Amino acid sequence: LAVIVERVRDLPGLEYDFVIIGGGTAGNVIANRLTENAKHTVLVLEAGVSNADVLNSMVPFFCPRLTPNTAFDWNYTTTPQDNLNGRVLAYPRGHILGGSSSINFMAYTRGSSDDYDRYARLTRDAGWSWDRLQPYFRKNERFTPPADDHNTTGQFNPAFHSFRGINSVSLAGFPQPIDGRVIQTTTELPGEFPFNMDTNSGNQLGIGWTQSTIGGGVRSSSATSYLGPQFVKRRNLHVLLHAQVARLIHTGSSRGNPAFREVEFTDGVGGPRRRARARKEVILSAGSIGTPHILLNSGIGDATDLTRVGIRPLVHLPSVGRNLSDHPFVVNQWLVNSVDTFETINRNATVAAADLQLWTQEKMGPLVDGAFNHNGWIRVPRNTTIFNKFPDPSAGPHTAHFEFVISNGLSHVPLPTNIGNNSFFVVSTAVLTPVSRGSITINSSDPFAPPLINPNFLSSEPDISIMREAIRSARHEELNEFIRENASSFFHPVGTAGMSPRGARYGVVDPDLRVKGVDGLRIVDASVLPIVPAGHTQAATYVFAERAADLIKKSW
Ligand SMILES: Cc1cc2nc3c(=O)[nH]c(=O)nc-3n(C[C@H](O)[C@H](O)[C@H](O)COP(=O)(O)OP(=O)(O)OC[C@H]3O[C@@H](n4cnc5c(N)ncnc54)[C@H](O)[C@@H]3O)c2cc1C
Numbered sequence: 271l272a273v274i275v276e277r278v279r280d281l282p283g284l285e286y287d288f289v290i291i292g293g294g295t296a297g298n299v300i301a302n303r304l305t306e307n308a309k310h311t312v313l314v315l316e317a318g319v320s321n322a323d324v325l326n327s328m329v330p331f332f333c334p335r336l337t338p339n340t341a342f343d344w345n346y347t348t349t350p351q352d353n354l355n356g357r358v359l360a361y362p363r364g365h366i367l368g369g370s371s372s373i374n375f376m377a378y379t380r381g382s383s384d385d386y387d388r389y390a391r392l393t394r395d396a397g398w399s400w401d402r403l404q405p406y407f408r409k410n411e412r413f414t415p416p417a418d419d420h421n422t423t424g425q426f427n428p429a430f431h432s433f434r435g436i437n438s439v440s441l442a443g444f445p446q447p448i449d450g451r452v453i454q455t456t457t458e459l460p461g462e463f464p465f466n467m468d469t470n471s472g473n474q475l476g477i478g479w480t481q482s483t484i485g486g487g488v489r490s491s492s493a494t495s496y497l498g499p500q501f502v503k504r505r506n507l508h509v510l511l512h513a514q515v516a517r518l519i520h521t522g523s524s525r526g527n528p529a530f531r532e533v534e535f536t537d538g539v540g541g542p543r544r545r546a547r548a549r550k551e552v553i554l555s556a557g558s559i560g561t562p563h564i565l566l567n568s569g570i571g572d573a574t575d576l577t578r579v580g581i582r583p584l585v586h587l588p589s590v591g592r593n594l595s596d597h598p599f600v601v602n603q604w605l606v607n608s609v610d611t612f613e614t615i616n617r618n619a620t621v622a623a624a625d626l627q628l629w630t631q632e633k634m635g636p637l638v639d640g641a642f643n644h645n646g647w648i649r650v651p652r653n654t655t656i657f658n659k660f661p662d663p664s665a666g667p668h669t670a671h672f673e674f675v676i677s678n679g680l681s682h683v684p685l686p687t688n689i690g691n692n693s694f695f696v697v698s699t700a701v702l703t704p705v706s707r708g709s710i711t712i713n714s715s716d717p718f719a720p721p722l723i724n725p726n727f728l729s730s731e732p733d734i735s736i737m738r739e740a741i742r743s744a745r746h747e748e749l750n751e752f753i754r755e756n757a758s759s760f761f762h763p764v765g766t767a768g769m770s771p772r773g774a775r776y777g778v779v780d781p782d783l784r785v786k787g788v789d790g791l792r793i794v795d796a797s798v799l800p801i802v803p804a805g806h807t808q809a810a811t812y813v814f815a816e817r818a819a820d821l822i823k824k825s826w
Pocket of ligand 1: 291292293294295296297315316317318337341362363364365366367369370371373374375376378379432453513514516555556557558560562564651722749760762763794795798804807808809811
């Protein structure tokens, strides 16, 4: 019996110890770790398609081709953004096994130690602190040589990395002509842009070499790693694709709380609805958009809001879908006279075909890397007046307020039509410590109608001030209007099913990730992070999932 199947008729049954909703970044970690114990049976319900043989998901340089508006994306859009001149933004999420780890830009960035220590403080659970999570970083990460096997001495610090985990991470495997100039800047302007040999050490500040979830020149996702060939042959693990979950079913009560141990889903795209049952727990891992959407569809959320759309409230949990935080992002580009930039590959079919042949035959050449070889993690200067008006929103002194993503050209295809034959140098900027909070809500009782996604970007003054500072340090003019006209998402939403201390009157899950006031249901994905870390969010998601797997195993 194949373990990854497309129809219910190919499953041995519909009752398992654990039913995991979403075969994404976190969901596949849980599936892997729980089935290490041969006695635990696990079913993963994934709405999206198979990742097998999806070339754009395998070839790192093709990552921008996976979103938006493809079969691998949920193709969500935001509500019109009041503070972005009313613009509606694409809001991609992976609709494919591996979830967003199969379509993301692969940057492996942990954030700062301060971020995790703040999670521990906010949840009153020291288990979420930087030090206590180190074993879980190590279980996740497998640091591997870059595709070109170059000498990486001085480009990362091995002391902070694991070479034995499951998910491959590597440095860039193809040199870009700008690499030397970026490093030269760190020696010429060490005050503003100091070099940091390893920005994943917990002290992230400075400019460093990008580490990415790539192994041997190929993307490493939760599907290729945690559901790799050595794991999917486990007889106690089943994965059902094209299974879109509509809602959780109330199955009586246990331990004094309503229990939700059944899941209603589609058997095939647009197919009939079926139900799966968990003897032990349902694990909701549908991501920062999918998870609150499914909770609301199931009657778990703000009772007044649910009643208004015709859904009977079963558990009044007003924080569901609130508290969305995401990084606003702006692409800043400069004309260059070089033609050895990304535009050449994206513009010239002959060059692209030769590069693809090199990748296919040898896993070498420019396609082995994603869209950047360097990132910078920077605090606004101490002498700015920004923090006279409002408190410093960062998690602590080792935490950046903004990020530089440094690219040898524009990575998105198709290229904008108004750039002619020009070539570019790109420093994108992101606010890492946003104060703005958005929401996921619904305006329909149809579980398959898309939710309303409002990241509410730049609705708080500190966010636009920090973005201004970020672009100023990358040298740009006419800043506010430029920002409102160009900012979009960095695709890092979290917090929509946030974790809070046990007994708190706000939040959606306890520090052991059980849904408050509910039995038989936990949430394990990026939605539980109460605040977005000062880093891209996959590393934190993987590490939270690794610890969550241990918490679940311990309780059974
Ligand atoms: C375009 C893009 C680029 C990004 N770039 C980076 C980057 O470079 N570095 C980085 O660290 N982070 C990046 N991120 C963010 C990072 O990928 C996410 O934070 C992380 O993968 C989230 O993991 P998750 O487990 O919470 O959700 P996901 O990985 O999205 O998993 C959720 C899964 O649940 C499934 N699902 C949802 N609803 C249902 C339903 N109703 N029924 C059944 N299944 C359902 C989805 O199909 C999906 O497979 C990027 C994200 C995007 C979208």
